[in-house]
Amino acid sequence: MKEKTYVDDIDRSIYDFRYENKDAYSIKSGLTPDIVEEISERKNDPEWMREFRLKALDIYNEMGIPNWGPPIDGLNMDDIVTYVKPNTKMSATWDEVPEDIKETFERLGIPQAERESLAGVGAQFDSELVYHNVRKEVEDQGVVYTDLESAMHGPYEEMIKEHFMKLITPRDHKFAALHGAVWSGGSFVYVPPGVSVEIPLQSYFRLNAPGAGQFEHTLIIVDEGADLHFIEGCSAPKYNIANLHAGAVELFVGKNAKMRYSTIENWSKNMYNLNTKRAIVEEGGKIEWVSGSFGSHTSYLYPMSVLQGKGARSEFTGVTFAGKGQNLDTGCKVVHNAPDTSSYVNTRSISKGGGISTFRSSVVVNKKAVNSKSSVSCESLMLDSESRSDTIPAMDIKTKDVDIGHEAKIGRISDEAVFYLMSRGLSENDARALIVSGFADTVSKELPLEYAVEMNNLIRLEMKGSIG
Amino acid sequence: MSELIKVNNIPAPTWNHLRMNDANVSIVKDFINKDIKTDAEAVTSLIGDNGKVDIVEGSAIAEVKTGMGDEIYDKVVNSLYKDTDNKVLHIYVDEDKNVEKPVMLSFEPDGSLSELDSLYVEVSKGASLTIYMKCAEEIKANDASGSDSATEAKTEAKDGADKASFIASFKAKVAENAKLTLVQVYGSVPNVTVFNDIGVTVEDKGNFNLVQIFKGDTSIYSGLRTDLIGDKSELDVNIGYDVNSDHVLDLNYISNHFGKKTLSSINVAGVLYDTSKKTFRGSIDFKNGSSGSVGHEVEDVLLMDDEVHNKTIPLILCAEEDVSGTHGATIGRIDDEISFYLETRGIAKEKVYDIMAKAKTDSIIAKISDSDVKNDISKLLYGASEDE
Secondary structure (H helix, E strand, O other): OOOOOOOOOOOOOOOOOOOOOOOOEEOOOOOOHHHHHHHHHHOOOOHHHHHHHHHHHHHHHHOOOOOOOOOOOOOOHHHOEOOEEOOOOOEOOHHHOOHHHHHHHHHOOHHHHHHHHOOEEEEEEOOEEEEEEEOHHHHHOOOEEEEHHHHHOOOOHHHHHHHOOOOOOOOOOHHHHHHHHHOOOOEEEEEOOOOEOOOOEEEEEEOOOOOEEEOOEEEEEEOOOOEEEEEEEEEOOOOOOOEEEOOEEEEEEOOOOEEEEEEEEEOOOOEEEEOEEEEEEOOOOEEEEEEEEOOOOEEEEOOEEEEOOOOOEEEEEEEEEEOOOOEEEEEEEEEEOOOOOEEEEEEEEEEOOOOEEEEEEEEEEOOOOOOEEEEEEEEEEEOOOOOEEEEEEEEEEOOOOEEEEEEEEEEEOOHHHHHHHHHOOOOHHHHHHHHHHHHOHHHHOOOOHHHHHHHHHHHHHHHOOOOO | OEEEEEEOOOOOOOOHHHOOOOEEEEEEOOEOOOOOOOOHHHHHHHHHHHEEEEEEOHHHHOOOOOOOOOHHHHHHHHHHHHHOOOOEEEEEEOOOOEOOOOEEEEEOOOOOOEEEEEEEEEEOOOOEEEEEEEEOEOOOHHHOOOOHHHHHHHHHOOOOOOOEEEEEEEEEEEOOOOEEEEEEEEOEOOOEEEEEEEEEEEOOOOEEEEEEEEEEOOEEEEEEEEEEOOOOOEEEEEEEEEEOOOOEEEEEEEEEEOOOOOEEEEEEEEEEOOOOEEEEEEEEEEOOOOOOEEEEEEEEEEEOOOOOEEEEEEEEEEOOOOEEEEEEEEEEOOOHHHHHHHHHOOOOHHHHHHHHHHHHHHHHHOOOOOHHHHHHHHHHHHOOOOOO
């Protein structure tokens, strides 16, 4: 008889508040050309976008679901409502946002964060942005931060047409195609050459409607020599039916430009998070991904960096915490396409209460990428024997003049460390929570202070009751 | 006649576009209809009164799963067992018997027709056995890897649909407190594609030790699956390779930890030349209940030419809390500091690479404890024994 340990999961209801949005318009569930046409009409798409959506739908119908990741049998597209519009328009002041929606974002701390530490905020509720604002001094620098739909009808239409779903194409995978067909909401950011945005911009995505999907598209262009930190947050109340998030993030980092993209993902545990993120980095540019994955029922999330220009660099720092009922398949991809490029990947994953955490990565070094370097480090922590943790890192190297390093570790919390902390007066629960927080420290120290605190709170919340 | 088969599947697949989940390969099915090619009488004399050697049907060993997967058996090997006179050489070592001298088995596929050689080994409780398998032509001293004449000879052997297949199937059961050492060397086997497939189960405190050298003008697909079913059972794998010309080396090594306090170590070191391609899949799989187990895998790859192609995917799969698993990989050129050090000692830069390449294979040969086997391998690879 094999021994088993088990750590109970806890009810995390702090993000579960919800309200019935009776006035919202919901399109009928399922996915048909008529539904896509209706979304396009409601969004007042230009003709090229309408055609793009319908083509993406055809591709979606042609493609199969992935045969390598977590099961997604519980996701039935016939039951998913792809477009839910709250009964309000986008505003630039919180006072104009309907009270109940405003209250939602107040409870999530968004307006407060905006006042204290952000250069601009976009807040999306279900399928539409309800609030978007950017500080005047940032606007005066020529920085554009607006919703994608408005931008598409203004002076940036050509720029958007040139970049929209060019980095992530509908042919990439089935859910990229789905996104192309039904996308709605999201942000457009343009940072002009040489401009450095000193404090971060943030978009927050809240999915309130049960059985709905959220398909926001974030398109960011950081021009030559510019610098931007963008923060993305997301959450949803928990329902007994599946919700779907299939957003897309496309980042264009120009020559000698720098961008940091930070995410604290805290979707509810009925969410299928099938999100796609990709950055292309030109000569001397740098992309930094900071990613915390805590929520969702099932996740497929692998931000990808394409190092296209000589000397381009990427860094990925991530933490994943999989609890009861969660199957979180996360990691990253890097493609070295030019000489002297470098990539650095550093991840931590934690599994408890029967949760499944998989770290999956690929580093591809193509022939042209001579003198490139890559270092991948992943560590996993198992908190009980009901859980599971896998690491699946792939390296595909097509030239000789490279330095590629990889290391991974998997293990448990050391009894000695717990004993040491307990001998200093901590309870066992606090000792273990402290050790796990320290384990995830590589990510939290990369976040702005307020978000690092939020992340540590999430870890503490997850660790509550973990001594079973 | 040939058949396209999938071999070397990893236990947890990843993105299909990387083409690492398995290998698709054409296997030529014009097999020699023959009895066991291995000299059973010679093996019998080596085993002596420590056990027995006999011939068994292929169906008798179907339960032992291997690293290359089921498809090669379903589509090729099982029908050979059934429809031809191909049988399995069975070596059995009695309890507490130590077979002192290694059992040496030599294969020289001639490339005109495909062939299958199957071996099934049972090492009983407390017993020990070493098997040394070599598959190669002897090479002359001045044909050591890297010389011009060797390179010319190497280019003659090309992958193609008409290449014969050589399948070496090795299955074993290692009982409680028993030890099995398998040393395999693949040298030059022109015009043959090699399928080297191993499956081993290890019981309480048993030990399976595998040393493999892949060095020659041959495309090789090799798999290992070890089921560490007993508590404190151990697996130790050391692999050295160099691959040249346009040859392929495709490896899939799986260590399944079922028992408590099991231990596995997979150590791979090699060099790629010319336009060769190598894929290494290494999986340490901690099953639920394998508490106290430790697994470690490491690969060190030296890339010598611009057109080489290296793929590495080291997996750790874990369903148990109380385990420790690590893997590491270093791929690319020689570390600048080592190169500089050797150059300051008067060694030319080109020579530094030759030395480092040879050192990788030599470090694996050094893991072999039997001096006769060591010398034979050195002679095979370099044309001179260690003592010379």
